Amino acid sequence: MDRMLTETEKKMITNIRKQHYVWRHYLKPWLIDGKIWCIRALETFNINIDKIAKDDYFYRAESLTENEDMLITSFIENMDPLGRNLLNGIFSIYTKASHGSEFDRNNTIENYHSLIERSAIPLLEKTYNNELSFWENDMDRASFGYYIGMQYTRTKKCRDSTIKTFEALKNHPDNPGDINPLKIGNVLALILAEAIGNWIFSCAEPTIIENDSEIGFLTSDQPVYNLKANEVDLLQPVNEFELFYPIAPQKALIIQEKNKNETKRLDEYNHFIASMAREYIFARSKQDLIRYFHDT
Numbered sequence: 303m304d305r306m307l308t309e310t311e312k313k314m315i316t317n318i319r320k321q322h323y324v325w326r327h328y329l330k331p332w333l334i335d336g337k338i339w340c341i342r343a344l345e346t347f348n349i350n351i352d353k354i355a356k357d358d359y360f361y362r363a364e365s366l367t368e369n370e371d372m373l374i375t376s377f378i379e380n381m382d383p384l385g386r387n388l389l390n391g392i393f394s395i396y397t398k399a400s401h402g403s404e405f406d407r408n409n410t411i412e413n414y415h416s417l418i419e420r421s422a423i424p425l426l427e428k429t430y431n432n433e434l435s436f437w438e439n440d441m442d443r444a445s446f447g448y449y450i451g452m453q454y455t456r457t458k459k460c461r462d463s464t465i466k467t468f469e470a471l472k473n474h475p476d477n478p479g480d481i482n483p484l485k486i487g488n489v490l491a492l493i494l495a496e497a498i499g500n501w502i503f504s505c506a507e508p509t510i511i512e513n514d515s516e517i518g519f520l521t522s523d524q525p526v527y528n529l530k531a532n533e534v535d536l537l538q539p540v541n542e543f544e545l546f547y548p549i550a551p552q553k554a555l556i557i558q559e560k561n562k563n564e565t566k567r568l569d570e571y572n573h574f575i576a577s578m579a580r581e582y583i584f585a586r587s588k589q590d591l592i593r594y595f596h597d598t
Contacts, residue, residue, distance in 0.1 A: 323456060339590070340591075344595065355581075362408050381493075418449055446502075450547065454545070464483065464490055465484060506543070507560045519550070519552070521584045524580060
């Protein structure tokens with residue numbers, strides 16, 4: 303995935319000020335007549351997906367201080383040696399963008415996400431049709447694994463968690479002092495996505511969960527989440543993964559260690575999505591939301 307944009311691709315790029323931190327293409331299965339139902343701050347409404355889950359230059363690449371650069375470099379050095387070259391390549395994409403023009407700083411990482419997501423569309427389409435044979439192809443499995451990792455880490459919720467972790471460590475004696483958690487979060491999102499993708503490629507397999515009920519799967523502004531994550535103590539290392547990824551109102555993916563095959567009831571997954579969302583929870587219908595938020 304260490305691929306820079308070609309000159310032709312660069313010429314096709316326009317400045318994207320409003321950058322979505324939930325991929326709009328992903329939300330399409332929940333649309334009815336071009337709109338999605340969502341709840342935000344206990345207000346339920348029906349809206350076009352172009353108007354939600356976005357911020358000005360959300361993926362802007364900011365230049366790092368020497369200590370911030372050293373921290374990221376040290377983080378990579380503590381990763382699996384087999385993946386360091388790839389992680390350093392990803393880090394170099396960010397670094398080059400952060401020292402580029404205003405246009406490059408504002409758009410490079412946004413377009414990097416778009417590149418990864420476009421490559422995953424054919425594989426995502428196969429999952430809609432219960433087709434998982436692509437998992438046997440190393441290139442497809444690597445591509446889809448990195449895509450899933452990106453969907454996990456590209457969000458505002460994941461960035462918030464990184465910021466909170468570094469803020470909790472600000473009084474640690476080894477903290478160099480001039481670390482900006484927001485900037486570190488931006489870089490770690492790219493690096494951790496690759497680490498998650500490597501776990502998926504090496505250790506995991508997907509299971510499609512079919513939902514035959516009248517109630518659809520919910521999704522949120524954190525569409526991929528680890529069911530084993532510790533939300534109470536963010537400083538606790540994550541030692542176990544079980545990724546839940548609703549892909550349509552009637553389908554979801556569980557990605558877990560090979561031969562594990564553990565699943566839960568629909569209500570358990572929907573309650574989990576509702577509890578772990580940062581700001582937006584999405585549904586196919588207002589009724590699906592009302593079931594979980596009775597006061598709306």
